Amino acid sequence: MNNSLIIGQYVPGNSIIHRLDPRTKITIIFSFVIFVFFANSVPSYGILTLFAIITTLVTRIPLRYILKGLTPVWFLIVFTFILHIFVTKEGSVLFEVLTLEIYSGGVIQGLAISLRFFLLILITSLLTLTTTPIEITDAIEDMLYPLNKVKFPVHELALMMSISLRFIPTLMQETEKISKAQASRGVDFRTGPFKERIKAVVPLLVPLFVSAFKRAEELAMAMEARGYQGGEGRSKLRQLKIETRDVFVYILFTCVIIGLFLTRTY
Amino acid sequence: MREKLIEFRNVSFRYGEEEPWVLKDCSFSIYKDEWVAIIGHNGSGKSTIAKLMNGLLFPQEGEIYISGKIVNQETIWEVRKEVGMVFQNPDNQFVGTTVQDDVAFGMENRGIPREDMIKRIDTSLTAVGMNDYRLTEPHRLSGGQKQRVAIAGVLAISPRVLILDEATAMLDPKGRMEIMNTVSNVQEMNQISLITITHDLREVVQAERVIVMNEGVIWDEANPREIFAKKDKLREIGLDVPFIALLAEELKKKGISMKNEPLNHNELLEDLWTLHSTM
Numbered sequence: 404m405n406n407s408l409i410i411g412q413y414v415p416g417n418s419i420i421h422r423l424d425p426r427t428k429i430t431i432i433f434s435f436v437i438f439v440f441f442a443n444s445v446p447s448y449g450i451l452t453l454f455a456i457i458t459t460l461v462t463r464i465p466l467r468y469i470l471k472g473l474t475p476v477w478f479l480i481v482f483t484f485i486l487h488i489f490v491t492k493e494g495s496v497l498f499e500v501l502t503l504e505i506y507s508g509g510v511i512q513g514l515a516i517s518l519r520f521f522l523l524i525l526i527t528s529l530l531t532l533t534t535t536p537i538e539i540t541d542a543i544e545d546m547l548y549p550l551n552k553v554k555f556p557v558h559e560l561a562l563m564m565s566i567s568l569r570f571i572p573t574l575m576q577e578t579e580k581i582s583k584a585q586a587s588r589g590v591d592f593r594t595g596p597f598k599e600r601i602k603a604v605v606p607l608l609v610p611l612f613v614s615a616f617k618r619a620e621e622l623a624m625a626m627e628a629r630g631y632q633g634g635e636g637r638s639k640l641r642q643l644k645i646e647t648r649d650v651f652v653y654i655l656f657t658c659v660i661i662g663l664f665l666t667r668t669y
Numbered sequence: 670m671r672e673k674l675i676e677f678r679n680v681s682f683r684y685g686e687e688e689p690w691v692l693k694d695c696s697f698s699i700y701k702d703e704w705v706a707i708i709g710h711n712g713s714g715k716s717t718i719a720k721l722m723n724g725l726l727f728p729q730e731g732e733i734y735i736s737g738k739i740v741n742q743e744t745i746w747e748v749r750k751e752v753g754m755v756f757q758n759p760d761n762q763f764v765g766t767t768v769q770d771d772v773a774f775g776m777e778n779r780g781i782p783r784e785d786m787i788k789r790i791d792t793s794l795t796a797v798g799m800n801d802y803r804l805t806e807p808h809r810l811s812g813g814q815k816q817r818v819a820i821a822g823v824l825a826i827s828p829r830v831l832i833l834d835e836a837t838a839m840l841d842p843k844g845r846m847e848i849m850n851t852v853s854n855v856q857e858m859n860q861i862s863l864i865t866i867t868h869d870l871r872e873v874v875q876a877e878r879v880i881v882m883n884e885g886v887i888w889d890e891a892n893p894r895e896i897f898a899k900k901d902k903l904r905e906i907g908l909d910v911p912f913i914a915l916l917a918e919e920l921k922k923k924g925i926s927m928k929n930e931p932l933n934h935n936e937l938l939e940d941l942w943t944l945h946s947t948m
Contacts, residue, residue: 569763569806628754629753638779638786640783
């Protein structure tokens, strides 16, 4: 059994952030992403950073885990910083490196952009770290509900997402089984030149696709037999509910945003 | 006279114009609270019967009635409320991301209110002995457990007929046992007709009546004991005769004849040790 797979890196927990309504989390994180671009002074950045860090601490997810998850992004953050240092030519010259002049404006801008980048990634990763994929699906279905009026298939989209989520582990197990079966027939997935290894994927993908289509067909039949006839007239077992803690978090976030607008320079 | 729940009247079916007939002029009835086993080798038309009962397929000739209503495009949703089905592959009929979501799926489709759903999830999961797994994801369950959840999902909509279409075919012996026990419990507890479709003669012993299919026609219809007595003919149409039945046959050849055809281990033992008793 493949139990090591963590979809969307969800870390189970019982913190207030975990228990928040997923719609609250999505709304706040989405607006945070927008408001990050309004920060332009040290105190305004300070407020947002403080908010992000406190939120991270409240989730009680080990910091090591979060930082490890950010590893691939560190490179981008550092790269952005370096790029800004060399490209932006504002303010006074600080020092020279190999005939390249480093301006103070470049350093400041580099720091600001990198920090912005870091905040964006940190806060958005908190969403998937504290919310199960199915909760996110429910929230999306609920939030997109108004689009039903313009004939956008919201329910179908959500059902598609939840069925995909349900089948990811099943297909992973299947992939493992097929790759073992093919390996026992002499297909080499690990060694050899890159081109050969790409070729070796074909005997893995073909049976996987065939079986996925067969599954889809059988699932459709089973769903029909169980009375599925589209989104109309359906009731729902999973329910989203706004609690006091959601209201509290909204108020707190509004305060942070007011703080941001009071401290930013115009 | 018991109430007729399902009635096939001269039903014929084929998958396409040019294709051979899968079912030829089949007529039979299934009554209220009855356990019927439909048995046949691959391609005998037994799974087609199941799909016809649920309105997943429609016959080209003849009519099918489910509790008095004819099955057609207009009535399929009514029919599916009364006929629940469990399929062969445990994975490909599990829709929900957790056990309770999957049990709820059929109820959600019918717009059953949430409070009612929660109660029914509880009772139907208890009936199949899976109440401790409510929040478990499907990939952490065994095949037998998944099939039990599928049965719970059907029970939750309280149908009048439960069809198991080769529901044990992909399970190991332990899973098969689990399902057969669950099914007989369920049948005792709920007022429900049961149709088990299988190619394994061992699974028909608990049924009240057995319909044997061969090449699209009803080959025989009798109780399990009578069916077991026709070993040679069963073998001719490609069915595996269970070990106990073979053993009884061999014993008969040696001159040890039993009172009646044994269906399982215990019956054979019982017959053997009371062989010479005159009580």
